[in-house]
Amino acid sequence: MKGAIEKWRANAKRLKSEIYALYLAYRDPRTPWYAKLFAALVLSYAFSPIDLIPDFIPLLGHLDDLFLVPVGVALALRMIPSEVLQEARAKSAEIMATDVPPKLKTDGE
Numbered sequence: 001m002k003g004a005i006e007k008w009r010a011n012a013k014r015l016k017s018e019i020y021a022l023y024l025a026y027r028d029p030r031t032p033w034y035a036k037l038f039a040a041l042v043l044s045y046a047f048s049p050i051d052l053i054p055d056f057i058p059l060l061g062h063l064d065d066l067f068l069v070p071v072g073v074a075l076a077l078r079m080i081p082s083e084v085l086q087e088a089r090a091k092s093a094e095i096m097a098t099d100v101p102p103k104l105k106t107d108g109e
Contacts, residue, residue: 013096018073019046021092025080028088035079042072 025031026039046069055061077085 017096021088024088039076
């Protein structure tokens, strides 16, 4: 049981890093517009309180969070050029290693 919990924690940490790398790649001007659009949709859905299946429905309510978000992130990452993605992942890993939550910048800042 302990091994399964550690595996879930490692996967959650990796997903968090990938989501931040996706955010960094989204802000990069070398990322194509269609990848930015899809990334924006995935990130919006991931952080939105509105779900396709409401969370109060037992088991099914969290299914979209456990399945759709990781699949959406994986698809969005495949649309991003490899050099942009490598730089974003490196910066994300560097920031996540500091244990300080990253501040997401808006276009107005």
